[in-house]
Amino acid sequence: AQKITQTQPGMFVQEKEAVTLDCTYDTSDQSYGLFWYKQPSSGEMIFLIYQGSYDEQNATEGRYSLNFQKARKSANLVISASQLGDSAMYFCAMPMNTGFQKLVFGTGTRLLVSP
Amino acid sequence: DAGVTQSPTHLIKTRGQQVTLRCSPKSGHDTVSWYQQALGQGPQFIFQYYEEEERQRGNFPDRFSGHQFPNYSSELNVNALLLGDSALYLCASSVLGGNNQPQHFGDGTRLSIL
Numbered sequence: 101a102q103k104i105t106q107t108q109p110g111m112f113v114q115e116k117e118a119v120t121l122d123c124t125y126d127t128s129d130q131s132y133g134l135f136w137y138k139q140p141s142s143g144e145m146i147f148l149i150y151q152g153s154y155d156e157q158n159a160t161e162g163r164y165s166l167n168f169q170k171a172r173k174s175a176n177l178v179i180s181a182s183q184l185g186d187s188a189m190y191f192c193a194m195p196m197n198t199g200f201q202k203l204v205f206g207t208g209t210r211l212l213v214s215p
Numbered sequence: 216d217a218g219v220t221q222s223p224t225h226l227i228k229t230r231g232q233q234v235t236l237r238c239s240p241k242s243g244h245d246t247v248s249w250y251q252q253a254l255g256q257g258p259q260f261i262f263q264y265y266e267e268e269e270r271q272r273g274n275f276p277d278r279f280s281g282h283q284f285p286n287y288s289s290e291l292n293v294n295a296l297l298l299g300d301s302a303l304y305l306c307a308s309s310v311l312g313g314n315n316q317p318q319h320f321g322d323g324t325r326l327s328i329l
Contacts, residue, residue, distance in 0.1 A: 104257075133315050135317060137320075142322055143303055143305070143322050143323040143325070144320055144321065144322045144323065145258070145305060145307070145320035146320075147317040147318070147319065147320075150315055150317060152315055191257055191258075193257075201246070201248070201263075201309055201311075201316060201318055202248070202260050202263060202271050202273070203248075203250075203258070203260065203307075203318060204260070205257030205258050205259075206257055207255075207256060207257050208256075208257050
């Protein structure tokens, strides 16, 4: 069964600096993917970025990028030039490879961006 | 283009009561999933509906049931509420396809059990 581990309960970063949020995973599947979601205090889960296991290059979406290392089974999220609005919970998630999209989430990392 | 909408936003119930939560998926989406998120935890998968049928189910008791309507909207029903059912309930919609299709979430319903 898939398992997601996020070991950083909280992270602090100053505005305009870059920050890396860690995510490690465990799966026996050969083909898989990783999602990152942002959850502000309002509760909505906002999709940020996706990486497939067979993608040759690390995914990037604006200020978000994935540092994907298959051998280490890690898919860390890098946020460049942090903004105050980036303060939120961040979740790493993996779909169960069952043909229907069931997501398994980590416990999340709370990011606080200070001025 | 409306995203995923959930109602109500907040709900307070007492133990033993029953509750119904509602979800309208993002336009063009045909699959609806429900998640329970306890305070300080990541969301836990409850079940998923496609073509008005429950396709997958997580590790939740039969007190949790659902329904999907022909317009793809969905309801989550919880019977015999327990204190431990207090949580944020998230609805997510997607297009049925490969596992690289991101699910889009609503703002959730915060359920408090007294």
